[in-house]
Amino acid sequence: MNQHYLELRSLTKSFGKGETKVTAVDHIDLAVCEGELVTLLGPSGCGKTTTLRMIAGFHTPTSGDVLIDGVSVNALPPNKRPTAMVFQNYALFPHMTVAENIAYGLKIRGDSRESIDTQVEEMMNLIGLQGLAKRQPRELSGGQQQRVSLARALVMEPKVLLFDEPLSNLDAKLRVSTRLEIRKLQQRVGITSVYVTHDQEEAMTLSDKVVIMKDGIIQQIGSPSEIYSHPCNRFVAAFIGKANFLEADIVKVTDTQLLMKINGKDVSAPCWNKSIRKNDHVLVVARPESIILGEPSADLIEGTVRDSVYFGSQMLYEVQIATDQTVQIEIADPQHHKHYEKGTKVGLTFKDRSLHVLTELEGAGNET
Ligand SMILES: Nc1ncnc2c1ncn2[C@@H]1O[C@H](COP(=O)(O)OP(=O)(O)O)[C@@H](O)[C@H]1O
Numbered sequence: 001m002n003q004h005y006l007e008l009r010s011l012t013k014s015f016g017k018g019e020t021k022v023t024a025v026d027h028i029d030l031a032v033c034e035g036e037l038v039t040l041l042g043p044s045g046c047g048k049t050t051t052l053r054m055i056a057g058f059h060t061p062t063s064g065d066v067l068i069d070g071v072s073v074n075a076l077p078p079n080k081r082p083t084a085m086v087f088q089n090y091a092l093f094p095h096m097t098v099a100e101n102i103a104y105g106l107k108i109r110g111d112s113r114e115s116i117d118t119q120v121e122e123m124m125n126l127i128g129l130q131g132l133a134k135r136q137p138r139e140l141s142g143g144q145q146q147r148v149s150l151a152r153a154l155v156m157e158p159k160v161l162l163f164d165e166p167l168s169n170l171d172a173k174l175r176v177s178t179r180l181e182i183r184k185l186q187q188r189v190g191i192t193s194v195y196v197t198h199d200q201e202e203a204m205t206l207s208d209k210v211v212i213m214k215d216g217i218i219q220q221i222g223s224p225s226e227i228y229s230h231p232c233n234r235f236v237a238a239f240i241g242k243a244n245f246l247e248a249d250i251v252k253v254t255d256t257q258l259l260m261k262i263n264g265k266d267v268s269a270p271c272w273n274k275s276i277r278k279n280d281h282v283l284v285v286a287r288p289e290s291i292i293l294g295e296p297s298a299d300l301i302e303g304t305v306r307d308s309v310y311f312g313s314q315m316l317y318e319v320q321i322a323t324d325q326t327v328q329i330e331i332a333d334p335q336h337h338k339h340y341e342k343g344t345k346v347g348l349t350f351k352d353r354s355l356h357v358l359t360e361l362e363g364a365g366n367e368t
């Protein structure tokens, strides 16, 4: 496997000048391995589409480089780059049939009629569009149209496949099944892919690697589980899943453990960050499923149940632990747990090795 199949080096794009200047993408570095699917994830306006368009050649970088398979593609126009893009709105030609849409790029390239027919048929079989060759896009469902646009991209055998929020126009159920299909197909074909989304669940379920962006800057790159369990800062912790933020004072640091006080009570966490010292004031990320609800006791963090919502497979509690702080707690399998009514005093503990300590401190509170 080629470790740096697609590389972005200090890639930057600014729009406008003077007071209206916006730096949409700010010196980003990224290496994508051959066959990997990497998602760019972040809130609207963080620079995802701009990054993708620079890879495809639709935007010229203000500075920096795009390399594919070790070669700079900066000087190449989009149609000369070994990339293909799948768009949110499918961008199919409405007056052409499915087969004609898939064949379009091959025709422009000047492939022979016979070769085109074979490639189109193979692609329709691969993507599960058999029997739909003669239909026009308006005679297809949204999910089928998106498959056609995927087929049209793949048939060109690009080195890198680019997706810009391809599922946004589908309803929730279809989004889930289509994203699974995309993932299976991407793995079967083994094509290096960059996938843009603002949907964290989509990113987590699809990706080998997730790149979290904010204001044009990469915050963190990691596998879905690394990002969830070891977010590098508060923004990432809050953007991925739900997070409770608790302030703590470090009491003791060992090679493997951090001992600290939260609300005056002893708590321990695994030590990931070697820069944390005794007496540091830190922010602790506690995922809702990592908190255990129990009977109150002198050595446990005290709380009062303010609300509880039943979801069948889960019970969600809101527990107040200080005048200005409540935490969200998720209990899986609520049928087999004691239920705590509103107003009940409770004691909180944390599942083993479930806490993550951040060095930055922007004040505790809740964000979901
Ligand atoms: N063509 C453009 N001209 C001016 N500003 C732009 C242009 N395209 C994007 N921007 C700005 O760049 C920033 C990033 O946009 P974009 O890459 O589309 O974000 P995302 O895809 O993450 O929602 C935004 O502030 C957006 O307004």
Ligand SMILES: [Mg+2]
Binding pocket: 048, 049, 050
């Ligand atoms: Mg976008």
